[in-house]
Protein backbone atom coordinates (compact mmCIF):
# COMPACT_ATOMS: atom_id res chain seq x y z
CA UNK A 1 0.00 0.00 0.00
CA UNK A 2 1.27 3.43 -0.94
CA UNK A 3 -0.12 6.83 -0.02
CA UNK A 4 -0.47 9.02 -3.08
CA UNK A 5 -1.06 12.75 -3.13
CA UNK A 6 -3.46 14.18 -5.66
CA UNK A 7 -3.78 17.84 -4.56
CA UNK A 8 -2.10 19.83 -1.77
CA UNK A 9 -4.43 18.46 0.95
CA UNK A 10 -5.77 15.20 -0.46
CA UNK A 11 -4.18 11.77 -0.32
CA UNK A 12 -5.38 8.35 -1.39
CA UNK A 13 -4.44 4.69 -1.46
CA UNK A 14 -5.27 2.61 -4.52
CA UNK A 15 -7.75 -0.29 -4.32
CA UNK A 16 -6.65 -3.95 -4.37
CA UNK A 17 -8.65 -6.26 -6.60
CA UNK A 18 -7.74 -9.68 -5.07
CA UNK A 19 -9.49 -8.93 -1.79
CA UNK A 20 -11.79 -6.20 -3.12
CA UNK A 21 -10.15 -3.49 -1.01
CA UNK A 22 -11.60 -0.16 -2.10
CA UNK A 23 -9.77 3.11 -2.54
CA UNK A 24 -9.27 5.00 0.74
CA UNK A 25 -8.84 8.76 1.00
CA UNK A 26 -7.61 11.35 3.46
CA UNK A 27 -8.65 15.00 3.35
CA UNK A 28 -6.13 16.86 5.48
CA UNK A 29 -7.42 20.15 6.89
CA UNK A 30 -5.54 22.48 9.21
CA UNK A 31 -7.65 21.34 12.16
CA UNK A 32 -8.68 17.82 11.38
CA UNK A 33 -8.50 14.94 8.94
CA UNK A 34 -11.42 13.24 7.22
CA UNK A 35 -10.90 9.67 6.09
CA UNK A 36 -13.03 8.51 3.16
CA UNK A 37 -14.33 4.96 3.67
CA UNK A 38 -13.21 2.68 6.48
CA UNK A 39 -11.64 -0.19 4.52
CA UNK A 40 -12.66 -3.83 4.19
CA UNK A 41 -11.01 -5.08 7.41
CA UNK A 42 -9.43 -3.74 10.60
CA UNK A 43 -6.09 -4.61 8.98
CA UNK A 44 -6.85 -2.50 5.91
CA UNK A 45 -7.82 0.47 8.11
CA UNK A 46 -4.74 0.08 10.33
CA UNK A 47 -2.42 -0.04 7.34
CA UNK A 48 -3.92 3.22 6.15
CA UNK A 49 -3.37 4.85 9.56
CA UNK A 50 0.23 3.68 9.49
CA UNK A 51 0.76 5.41 6.15
CA UNK A 52 -0.72 8.64 7.54
CA UNK A 53 1.66 8.38 10.49
CA UNK A 54 4.63 8.09 8.15
CA UNK A 55 3.61 11.49 6.79
CA UNK A 56 3.39 12.82 10.36
CA UNK A 57 -0.34 13.34 10.06
CA UNK A 58 -2.55 13.04 13.12
CA UNK A 59 -5.26 10.38 13.31
CA UNK A 60 -8.45 11.07 11.36
CA UNK A 61 -11.11 12.85 13.38
CA UNK A 62 -13.88 11.78 11.02
CA UNK A 63 -14.62 8.88 8.69
CA UNK A 64 -17.25 9.23 5.96
CA UNK A 65 -18.78 6.00 4.65
CA UNK A 66 -19.79 6.19 0.99
CA UNK A 67 -22.28 3.27 1.32
CA UNK A 68 -22.98 0.15 3.36
CA UNK A 69 -21.15 -2.55 1.35
CA UNK A 70 -18.82 -4.65 3.53
CA UNK A 71 -15.63 -3.59 1.77
CA UNK A 72 -16.21 0.04 2.73
CA UNK A 73 -17.25 -0.49 6.36
CA UNK A 74 -15.58 -3.54 7.98
CA UNK A 75 -12.49 -1.50 8.90
CA UNK A 76 -14.46 0.97 11.04
CA UNK A 77 -13.91 -0.89 14.31
CA UNK A 78 -10.16 -0.17 14.06
CA UNK A 79 -10.76 3.58 13.83
CA UNK A 80 -11.15 5.93 16.73
CA UNK A 81 -12.97 8.57 14.71
CA UNK A 82 -16.51 9.91 14.41
CA UNK A 83 -18.28 7.79 11.83
CA UNK A 84 -20.52 9.66 9.37
CA UNK A 85 -23.02 8.15 6.93
CA UNK A 86 -26.29 8.71 5.14
CA UNK A 87 -29.22 7.61 7.33
CA UNK A 88 -30.00 4.73 4.95
CA UNK A 89 -26.39 3.52 5.28
CA UNK A 90 -26.81 3.68 9.05
CA UNK A 91 -30.03 1.68 8.85
CA UNK A 92 -28.32 -1.03 6.80
CA UNK A 93 -25.38 -1.14 9.22
CA UNK A 94 -27.80 -1.65 12.10
CA UNK A 95 -29.16 -4.69 10.26
CA UNK A 96 -25.65 -5.94 9.49
CA UNK A 97 -24.62 -5.60 13.13
CA UNK A 98 -27.05 -8.42 13.94
CA UNK A 99 -25.46 -10.85 11.46
CA UNK A 100 -22.68 -13.40 11.77
CA UNK A 101 -19.91 -13.16 9.17
CA UNK A 102 -18.48 -16.63 9.77
CA UNK A 103 -18.22 -19.21 6.97
CA UNK A 104 -21.35 -21.14 7.85
CA UNK A 105 -23.59 -18.09 8.17
CA UNK A 106 -22.19 -16.51 5.00
CA UNK A 107 -22.63 -19.69 2.95
CA UNK A 108 -26.19 -20.01 4.23
CA UNK A 109 -27.02 -16.42 3.24
CA UNK A 110 -25.59 -16.97 -0.27
CA UNK A 111 -27.81 -20.05 -0.52
CA UNK A 112 -30.82 -18.05 0.69
CA UNK A 113 -30.07 -15.27 -1.78
CA UNK A 114 -29.48 -12.55 0.83
CA UNK A 115 -25.72 -12.39 0.23
CA UNK A 116 -23.90 -12.54 -3.10
CA UNK A 117 -21.07 -14.90 -4.02
CA UNK A 118 -18.77 -12.10 -5.14
CA UNK A 119 -18.77 -10.49 -1.68
CA UNK A 120 -18.67 -13.77 0.23
CA UNK A 121 -15.67 -14.98 -1.76
CA UNK A 122 -13.67 -11.76 -1.32
CA UNK A 123 -14.55 -11.56 2.38
CA UNK A 124 -13.09 -15.04 2.80
CA UNK A 125 -9.85 -13.98 1.13
CA UNK A 126 -9.49 -10.77 3.16
CA UNK A 127 -10.47 -12.23 6.53
CA UNK A 128 -10.21 -15.72 8.00
CA UNK A 129 -13.25 -17.33 9.60
CA UNK A 130 -11.75 -16.51 13.02
CA UNK A 131 -11.12 -12.89 12.07
CA UNK A 132 -14.67 -12.58 10.82
CA UNK A 133 -15.90 -13.85 14.18
CA UNK A 134 -14.37 -10.65 15.64
CA UNK A 135 -16.06 -8.26 13.21
CA UNK A 136 -18.20 -5.71 15.02
CA UNK A 137 -20.17 -3.48 12.72
CA UNK A 138 -19.90 0.08 14.00
CA UNK A 139 -23.01 2.22 13.86
CA UNK A 140 -22.31 5.78 12.62
CA UNK A 141 -22.51 8.49 15.27
CA UNK A 142 -23.61 11.08 12.71
CA UNK A 143 -26.25 10.49 10.05
CA UNK A 144 -27.54 12.95 7.47
CA UNK A 145 -30.33 13.04 4.92
CA UNK A 146 -29.16 15.12 1.96
CA UNK A 147 -25.82 16.63 2.73
CA UNK A 148 -23.40 17.29 5.57
CA UNK A 149 -20.58 19.82 5.39
CA UNK A 150 -17.51 19.47 7.58
CA UNK A 151 -15.11 22.32 8.30
CA UNK A 152 -11.69 20.70 8.55
CA UNK A 153 -9.83 23.99 8.95
CA UNK A 154 -9.22 26.06 5.78
CA UNK A 155 -10.90 23.23 3.94
CA UNK A 156 -14.45 21.92 3.73
CA UNK A 157 -15.75 18.50 2.82
CA UNK A 158 -19.29 18.13 1.53
CA UNK A 159 -20.71 14.65 2.00
CA UNK A 160 -23.60 14.49 -0.45
CA UNK A 161 -26.18 11.74 -0.89
CA UNK A 162 -26.47 10.85 -4.60
CA UNK A 163 -28.05 7.36 -4.74
CA UNK A 164 -27.77 5.54 -8.07
CA UNK A 165 -28.03 1.98 -9.36
CA UNK A 166 -25.11 0.57 -7.35
CA UNK A 167 -26.61 1.32 -3.95
CA UNK A 168 -29.50 3.65 -3.07
CA UNK A 169 -27.60 5.06 -0.08
CA UNK A 170 -24.49 6.07 -2.08
CA UNK A 171 -22.89 9.34 -1.03
CA UNK A 172 -19.93 11.21 -2.45
CA UNK A 173 -17.37 13.46 -0.76
CA UNK A 174 -16.71 16.74 -2.55
CA UNK A 175 -13.86 19.05 -1.55
CA UNK A 176 -14.50 22.29 -3.47
CA UNK A 177 -11.26 24.02 -2.44
CA UNK A 178 -9.24 21.17 -3.97
CA UNK A 179 -11.67 20.36 -6.80
CA UNK A 180 -11.78 16.66 -5.90
CA UNK A 181 -14.71 14.23 -5.62
CA UNK A 182 -14.57 10.83 -3.95
CA UNK A 183 -17.23 8.82 -5.79
CA UNK A 184 -17.32 5.67 -3.67
CA UNK A 185 -18.96 3.06 -5.93
CA UNK A 186 -21.81 5.40 -6.93
CA UNK A 187 -21.24 5.26 -10.70
CA UNK A 188 -21.19 1.46 -10.90
CA UNK A 189 -24.08 -0.82 -11.79
CA UNK A 190 -26.20 -2.64 -9.22
CA UNK A 191 -24.52 -5.68 -7.72
CA UNK A 192 -26.88 -6.78 -4.96
CA UNK A 193 -30.03 -6.41 -7.07
CA UNK A 194 -29.59 -9.08 -9.71
CA UNK A 195 -29.38 -9.27 -12.64
CA UNK A 196 -26.73 -6.56 -12.58
CA UNK A 197 -28.14 -3.47 -14.25
CA UNK A 198 -28.04 0.22 -15.03
CA UNK A 199 -31.21 2.25 -15.37
CA UNK A 200 -31.25 5.45 -17.43
CA UNK A 201 -33.50 7.02 -14.74
CA UNK A 202 -30.85 6.65 -12.06
CA UNK A 203 -27.44 6.76 -13.69
CA UNK A 204 -27.85 9.84 -15.91
CA UNK A 205 -29.17 12.32 -13.32
CA UNK A 206 -26.34 11.10 -11.07
CA UNK A 207 -23.67 11.62 -13.74
CA UNK A 208 -25.10 15.08 -14.57
CA UNK A 209 -24.94 16.01 -10.90
CA UNK A 210 -21.30 14.86 -10.71
CA UNK A 211 -20.39 16.81 -13.83
CA UNK A 212 -22.15 19.92 -12.47
CA UNK A 213 -19.59 19.97 -9.63
CA UNK A 214 -16.95 20.65 -12.32
CA UNK A 215 -14.23 18.98 -10.27
CA UNK A 216 -10.75 18.44 -11.68
CA UNK A 217 -10.48 14.90 -10.25
CA UNK A 218 -12.99 12.13 -9.56
CA UNK A 219 -11.79 9.10 -7.60
CA UNK A 220 -13.93 6.00 -7.87
CA UNK A 221 -13.88 3.24 -5.32
CA UNK A 222 -12.32 0.41 -7.28
CA UNK A 223 -10.16 2.06 -9.89
CA UNK A 224 -6.46 2.72 -9.45
CA UNK A 225 -6.49 5.86 -11.55
CA UNK A 226 -8.22 9.17 -10.77
CA UNK A 227 -10.63 10.28 -13.48
CA UNK A 228 -10.27 13.74 -14.95
CA UNK A 229 -13.35 15.89 -15.63
CA UNK A 230 -13.05 15.23 -19.39
CA UNK A 231 -12.89 11.49 -18.74
CA UNK A 232 -16.07 11.52 -16.67
CA UNK A 233 -17.70 13.56 -19.43
CA UNK A 234 -16.59 11.01 -22.04
CA UNK A 235 -17.82 8.10 -19.87
CA UNK A 236 -21.22 9.82 -19.53
CA UNK A 237 -21.48 10.26 -23.31
CA UNK A 238 -20.46 6.63 -23.84
CA UNK A 239 -23.14 5.34 -21.45
CA UNK A 240 -25.74 7.63 -23.03
CA UNK A 241 -24.93 6.24 -26.47
CA UNK A 242 -25.34 2.68 -25.20
CA UNK A 243 -28.57 3.51 -23.38
CA UNK A 244 -30.01 5.11 -26.53
CA UNK A 245 -29.10 2.10 -28.69
CA UNK A 246 -30.66 -0.25 -26.14
CA UNK A 247 -33.91 1.68 -25.65
CA UNK A 248 -34.23 2.17 -29.44
CA UNK A 249 -34.17 -1.59 -30.10
CA UNK A 250 -35.17 -3.18 -26.79
CA UNK A 251 -36.09 -6.60 -28.22
CA UNK A 252 -33.36 -6.99 -30.80
CA UNK A 253 -29.80 -7.61 -29.59
CA UNK A 254 -28.35 -7.72 -33.10
CA UNK A 255 -29.87 -4.34 -33.91
CA UNK A 256 -28.51 -2.87 -30.65
CA UNK A 257 -25.01 -4.12 -31.46
CA UNK A 258 -25.26 -2.76 -34.99
CA UNK A 259 -26.45 0.64 -33.85
CA UNK A 260 -23.78 0.89 -31.16
CA UNK A 261 -20.96 -0.19 -33.44
CA UNK A 262 -22.08 2.46 -35.92
CA UNK A 263 -22.40 5.17 -33.23
CA UNK A 264 -18.95 4.40 -31.80
CA UNK A 265 -17.45 3.92 -35.29
CA UNK A 266 -15.60 0.76 -34.24
CA UNK A 267 -16.04 -2.94 -33.52
CA UNK A 268 -17.57 -3.74 -30.14
CA UNK A 269 -15.48 -5.24 -27.34
CA UNK A 270 -16.29 -7.28 -24.21
CA UNK A 271 -16.86 -4.17 -22.13
CA UNK A 272 -19.35 -2.72 -24.62
CA UNK A 273 -21.30 -5.99 -24.57
CA UNK A 274 -21.40 -5.99 -20.77
CA UNK A 275 -22.79 -2.46 -20.72
CA UNK A 276 -25.41 -3.42 -23.31
CA UNK A 277 -26.49 -6.28 -21.07
CA UNK A 278 -26.56 -4.00 -18.04
CA UNK A 279 -28.86 -1.50 -19.74
CA UNK A 280 -31.05 -4.29 -21.16
CA UNK A 281 -31.42 -5.71 -17.66
CA UNK A 282 -32.40 -2.28 -16.42
CA UNK A 283 -35.27 -1.81 -18.86
Ligand SMILES: [Zn+2]
Pocket residue numbers: 067069166167185
Ligand atom coordinates in the same frame (compact mmCIF):
# COMPACT_ATOMS: atom_id res chain seq x y z
ZN1 LIG B 1 -20.15 -1.12 -3.39
